[in-house]
Amino acid sequence: MALEKTKEKLRKADTALAREALGAIAALEEQLKLKDRQIRRMRLDFETIIEVVSQVNARSLKTELIENFTLNTIMGQFAVHRAFIMRQENHLSDRIVLTVSKNVSVPSVSFKSDSPLARALIEREKPFRLRQTTGLLRYEEFRPIVETRLELCAPLIKRHENGDMELKGIIVLDKKFGRFPFSESDIDFLSLLSSMVAISLHNAQLYQRSIYDEMTQVFSRGHFDAHLFQEIERAKRYHSGGSPQPYNISLVMFDIDDFKVFNDKYGHQVGDTVLKAVAHAVKRSVRSSDVVARYGGEEFCVVLPETGKENAIRAAERIRKTVEGLKIATSCGLVGVTISTGVATYPDDASTMQELVREADKALYRAKALGKNRVEVAEGGKPSGDEE
16 A cells, blocks of 8 residues: 555656656566566465375375376376386386387387486486487487487486485476477476475385385285285175175185205205296286285295185196196206195185185195195185196
8 A cells, every 4th residue: 555655656746766766666566476476386386296296195106107197297287298207117127118108109218227327317407408418418328318309308316315316217298288398487396296206106116125025026925914804804894785795715825845855956046946937937827816925935825806716726726737837947957846735715714814824724734745736625625636
């Protein structure tokens, strides 16, 4: 109000000095409006980032879902039609590869997260325009990225507590719709979002490492326990709903026959090779919905959701025959192994997770006692020998 009165007095004065003062006031007001718009834009950007990161973390710890959701969100935020993401291949690899591409053909290209190119991208730190990459063109792996003729490259950098920085990947975007250039505030927004996405990808990798057995790369004992418990609880809720159809969960447990003797004869390195080969073969022989885990040592288990006893027996036989048919290349030549297998089904043989494991384990040891290389089922089930 006071400013308006001052402006009115200056207008009435109608002198050169008054007009100059009015001009200065108008310029100041424009600057304040601009600052206000910038502040509102920053607030909206921060709210968007918080929402995106919350959605990413709430949805999944799977890298595929994280990167797809992130790329779709960024493309929507900036009205971008073409984009792609490269990231570390998996929790075992430090190689950065193309994982998601939207409306753009990207030549086959990859590089290691500790390569000279990765270090150069970390030095860049903030998103940069691909046309400003003369220094990066000396790296052969980066040239195909530039040749896509997209606009902006955002490094995904994870800052560790000790100060080290690790490249988790890159996001590459085309110009905005209408070919409008990215503003500095756009680049600041993308820079902050990229840091958050790098943290999400890092957390997903840590999670993947925690649920897989390091040697065999099937699920770990801890993940097996959690998964089977959840399946049993789900089955209980299903039954409590009054459904006339039973919800069966079957558990197959198997142990490599005479593995200690095998280790003593060939050595632990050959034994490790055999464990990996058996785990890999079993994973290939079951459904994608089945969960294969290393229970401990040379003992493995497979959770078969929505599977009754007869189908579980058939699945166990298929697993047994698959392992029996393996010819595993080792430093001592081709070797073969067999397994003894036990099968139990919820709710036929058990009412709790602990009981289901115990019944499958008892059936496994009965298979060993009856000559090995065979499938046995929990009491009340139909045994299956290797004559099938």
